[in-house]
Amino acid sequence: MSQENSIAISAQTAVLPSTTVAVAGSVRVQVSAYSKSPIEISSFTAPTLDNAQILKSAATKSAASPQGGYETTVNFDVMPLALGALEFPSLKIEYKLDNQKLEFLSPPVKMSVVNPYESGQIQVQPRDIKGPVSAGMSPWVPALIILAAGAVAAAYWFYRKNKKEGSVVSEPPKEPPRPSHETALEKLNAAMETYRKNPDSKVFYSEISLILRDYLGARYGMDAIEKTTAEIFYDMKHRGIEMKFCMSARDILSSCDLVKFAKFLPSEKDLEADWVRARQFVEDTKS
Numbered sequence: 001m002s003q004e005n006s007i008a009i010s011a012q013t014a015v016l017p018s019t020t021v022a023v024a025g026s027v028r029v030q031v032s033a034y035s036k037s038p039i040e041i042s043s044f045t046a047p048t049l050d051n052a053q054i055l056k057s058a059a060t061k062s063a064a065s066p067q068g069g070y071e072t073t074v075n076f077d078v079m080p081l082a083l084g085a086l087e088f089p090s091l092k093i094e095y096k097l098d099n100q101k102l103e104f105l106s107p108p109v110k111m112s113v114v115n116p117y118e119s120g121q122i123q124v125q126p127r128d129i130k131g132p133v134s135a136g137m138s139p140w141v142p143a144l145i146i147l148a149a150g151a152v153a154a155a156y157w158f159y160r161k162n163k164k165e166g167s168v169v170s171e172p173p174k175e176p177p178r179p180s181h182e183t184a185l186e187k188l189n190a191a192m193e194t195y196r197k198n199p200d201s202k203v204f205y206s207e208i209s210l211i212l213r214d215y216l217g218a219r220y221g222m223d224a225i226e227k228t229t230a231e232i233f234y235d236m237k238h239r240g241i242e243m244k245f246c247m248s249a250r251d252i253l254s255s256c257d258l259v260k261f262a263k264f265l266p267s268e269k270d271l272e273a274d275w276v277r278a279r280q281f282v283e284d285t286k287s
Helices: 140-164 180-197 201-220 229-238 243-261 268-285
Strands: 002-004 007-013 020-022 027-035 040-043 052-059 070-080 084-088 092-097 100-105 109-114
Touching: 007 100, 027 092, 040 070, 052 243, 070 084, 070 243, 180 201, 180 268, 201 229, 201 243, 201 268, 229 243, 243 268
Parallel strands: 020 109
Antiparallel strands: 002 007, 007 027, 027 070, 040 092, 052 070, 084 109, 092 100
């Protein structure tokens, strides 16, 4: 804690005393100011992080503190997007006290971002493995083997006969597979139609995430279904894909993760915008 302008300042995550947070989860960084008189937060700027996304930020009004005086907080909800060290930087926060415009500097917050499945934060319940089941041979098995062998022999005789007569029927040519972007766009349109009939944002965003991951796998030959958003982002970077496309895919999938896992309820305007962004991403990256 540091003293500045007669107020005490602290910054921490909502998971203290532990600073270990889960990738693609949500963690709150809270900057608290303690003062003898009420203050009013007038201005602050949320930082831009390379490996995390600021979901929202807000300041609270001064409230009486149990220790005496008043407590005023500025909260930042952060979604980590990559494993490893993450530092929330020091911020300049402006406030008013007794009609004076003042400012203080918050201390930085360091966090360690981990995979919750590998770190043990999420326990996977093991299932019993059934032992081998012994079964005797059915009396019908020898007869079926004989019948199958006879069918193979008859088919081979028929093939040889038609080949000699020049009347072998060739299979019709198979249609070439449809371009992955056409399939993705059709699925995105269908997802929006389904949402309009049954407006469930969690189902909608789950479908958008699956469609986009499936498209990334078909377009770039990568396994995107089982990977986290951060893993997909770094996989795309290592494949030499343009950074604007890497960031666009990351932002869309992060929005999906926020609704799927953090129980965030988007507005109709935001939902429509995310759907348009997903379609535009497919259009911009089609081969």
